[in-house]
Structure formats: structure tokens, C-alpha cells
Amino acid sequence: MRKIRGYSGALLAVTALFFMGLLSGCMGDDEGEQGEKSLKIAISSKDYYEFAYKDYIEAAFPELKVELIELEPDYQVQVSDDDYIEAIEKEKPDLILTSSYRYELLTERGILTDLSVRMADSGMKEDDFYPGMIEWMKRSGDGKLYGLAPDFQSSALYYNADLFEKYGIDPPQDGMTLAEVYQLGSRFVEQSGGKEGVVGFYQQYINQPYDMLDSFGSNEGLRMVDFAKGRITMDTPLWRDTLQTMINLYKNGTLTLNRTKGEVIDGVVTYGKEAVEAGDLFGKGKAAMTVVYYNDGVRYKFKAGAVTPPVSSSDRSRTNSIYVFEAMGIPAGSANAAAAWDVIRFMTSDHMAKVRAGLNSGEGFSVRRTYTEYMQDPLIGKLFELMPVQSPRNSRGNVDIQKFNPLFNELVNREVEAAILGEKSTDEVIRTIHKEGQALLDAATLKN
Numbered sequence: 001m002r003k004i005r006g007y008s009g010a011l012l013a014v015t016a017l018f019f020m021g022l023l024s025g026c027m028g029d030d031e032g033e034q035g036e037k038s039l040k041i042a043i044s045s046k047d048y049y050e051f052a053y054k055d056y057i058e059a060a061f062p063e064l065k066v067e068l069i070e071l072e073p074d075y076q077v078q079v080s081d082d083d084y085i086e087a088i089e090k091e092k093p094d095l096i097l098t099s100s101y102r103y104e105l106l107t108e109r110g111i112l113t114d115l116s117v118r119m120a121d122s123g124m125k126e127d128d129f130y131p132g133m134i135e136w137m138k139r140s141g142d143g144k145l146y147g148l149a150p151d152f153q154s155s156a157l158y159y160n161a162d163l164f165e166k167y168g169i170d171p172p173q174d175g176m177t178l179a180e181v182y183q184l185g186s187r188f189v190e191q192s193g194g195k196e197g198v199v200g201f202y203q204q205y206i207n208q209p210y211d212m213l214d215s216f217g218s219n220e221g222l223r224m225v226d227f228a229k230g231r232i233t234m235d236t237p238l239w240r241d242t243l244q245t246m247i248n249l250y251k252n253g254t255l256t257l258n259r260t261k262g263e264v265i266d267g268v269v270t271y272g273k274e275a276v277e278a279g280d281l282f283g284k285g286k287a288a289m290t291v292v293y294y295n296d297g298v299r300y301k302f303k304a305g306a307v308t309p310p311v312s313s314s315d316r317s318r319t320n321s322i323y324v325f326e327a328m329g330i331p332a333g334s335a336n337a338a339a340a341w342d343v344i345r346f347m348t349s350d351h352m353a354k355v356r357a358g359l360n361s362g363e364g365f366s367v368r369r370t371y372t373e374y375m376q377d378p379l380i381g382k383l384f385e386l387m388p389v390q391s392p393r394n395s396r397g398n399v400d401i402q403k404f405n406p407l408f409n410e411l412v413n414r415e416v417e418a419a420i421l422g423e424k425s426t427d428e429v430i431r432t433i434h435k436e437g438q439a440l441l442d443a444a445t446l447k448n
Contacts, residue, residue, distance in 0.1 A: 202287035209416035
């Protein structure tokens, strides 16, 4: 899933006074009195800085002069790893606000400094934070803490309580695997004979075969492509069993190929209100369960319940439905490392936990454990106890992802749909995906 965040102008206007009042009421003098300081901040784009950080930083540090370094200003143009690193080395930022993927790159190239000493000097402990974030940052940093994330996202398994009551089926519980969720969903089709148009499980935008296989695989630590080694990896007994299970779920009606149709504008797929409403089977009461970001459940017209998202069958304390999207780090040789740390410390502070809890805008959870106390929702407490699945690190290598991914997705969807319609066997599908997928991967691999 992608991270979704942002404010409308109206929301900003409404929350500005609350935000400023809360900051002034709970900030310590050492965080509020920054004096005339300047900071060079490297970030993907100015738009994203204004979208995700600007209001917080300006409210907390009104005297701080910020100079932005845009590393990826055009989201439609892929910036190579080497060009990204070259820009940082040339511009010499004081603070880097980056994606989790780029964070891995920065740690591999030795760009960032270990934050452990600064944390200790500031009286901060790793136990103050969501443990999944700390684990992820250390894993990418080979055991060292080169960055912190200001927030993380989590999905939940939402269910239509009215449908479960109507069909006399026990609702889902915390800690279920995807296979168990699918099995539970199949009971709706079995009881209705598929005549009432109710599907057991549906995820809008990601309900196509590729998406479902990717979701299932990532929860079990599997991947379809090994970019670093340049090969397709689906020709295994485990993948074959997974694919066969998925095909059967589509055939019996537990899953559906119904898709939300978007419109391509300037190379970007957009979804109008009518398309979104038409494709939202769960929202229309035609699907028993779905996995969506926490907070989406408040909009349903029927009685909805929520439990923790599907977990890995090999380790039920882990899920692929928790996402650490961002990282904040200080590059070695930063001319204003102290000011950079002040920003990181504030963005991960208890103050920000209160702000995020107060706004409750759906932009993600604060990484501070105290956030669970301020939100007072037992489900959030359970989500804080789950850890992200530790999937094998899958470097993009020299592959042009923007060229490869759409074509590979299309290939997988086409072949699996052929199997659902009875036109191909599972083995034939795997052979075709391997052969044609490898050709696509080879064609998208950049030559040195």
C-alpha cells in the first residue's frame, strides 16, 4: 500500500489554532527557543515537504530558516540511486527526510550518522517508540540506528457486522492469517450459493490477481521477483500452492475480479467519485471483509467491526499490513547537526503524539508509545504490539522499476485470469509467467 496523507485547506484552517495552542502548551523551552538558525533539508520535493512537514516544523521552530533541496521534484521521473547520492554529496544537506527505500540506500552508502548517542543525550530510549520502527531502522542499518521515522501506517481487517449476523457466521478475530480470512469469507458464498452477490473478501484498487498474490506472498515472506539477482522466483512448490489457492478463491466467488476503473491523466491513474463508489463493494455492503487503513472504517453506513490485520502463518506477531514509509537522518559532516536533531527529536516527541491524536486526520500513527494512551482505542494498542514482516531485502538492482512493474503486473493478471476462466492450468500459468516475466525483467535491466 501507499502512504496517504495530507490536509484540505479547510482542515488546516480548523486545526491551526488547536495545533499552535497545543505546541505552546507542551513544548519545553529547549525545543521552542531556537533563535536564528538555518537548516538545509533534503527531501523528495517541495510539494511533499509542504504536504507532510512544513506546518509542524514552522509551528515548533518559527525562527528556523529552512532551505529545501529537492531530490526528486518530478514523481514521474525515476531518479537513479547514483544520481540521488550524487545530489546529496553535492548539496551537503543538514537533514535528510526520505523514504524507507532511500533510507536503505543511504545506510548502504555510509551517508548517515548513528543517532544512538544523540538519543541518549536527549534522554530518549528505544522503548519509547513503536518497536517495529526501531527494528526496521536498525535492520536497514546493520544494527545501528541511522534514522527515525515520525510515524507509521497500519491497516486493519474491517468486517460488515450486519452481514455476519445475517448469515449466522462468527466474525473474524485478532491474529488471523490471510488463508484463515479467505476460508472465513468462503462461508458466505457457500451459504448463499453465490446468488446474493456477496463476496467474502474484497480490497478496492488491489483486488486483481497480481495484487492479491503480492499481498499473500509478502505476508509469508515470499516475493515474485528477485531484482538483485535478476530473476523471477515463482517456480516453487509454495508459490504453486499459493497460486492454486488464489485461483480457487476467484472461481468459487470468495474473491472477485471486479475492479475500480480509473482514468489516466498525464500518465497518472485517477479515480472519480462515481468510479470509487461503483467499485467499493465493501462500502456498498456487498463484501463481508476488507483490509484498509485504520480510520477508513468510520465512513461505513452499516455496522462495521475491526480487528488486527492478517498476520504471517509462520509468525503471528508479524504482518505485512504495517508500513514504515519514511525516515529522518543526519548526514555525516552536517554543518548544523544539532538543529537537525532538534527537528527529528520534535517530530518523534510526545508533543507530536498529542498533536496527531488530537487531529486524528488519518495521516498515520505517531511512533511514540504514548500515542496509544491519547487515542484510547484498544485496537491501536494491539497494532502497536504487531511487528512488520521481515521480508528479504529486495534491492532494485539495475532494474527500471517504472518500466518493468506495469508490464509484469499485466502479465500476471492476464495469466491468472485465464486460469480462472479454465483456459489454462496452474502449471501453464507459472511457466508463462516465468518465461515472459524473465524477458520483461531482462529488457528493463539497465546495462552498465
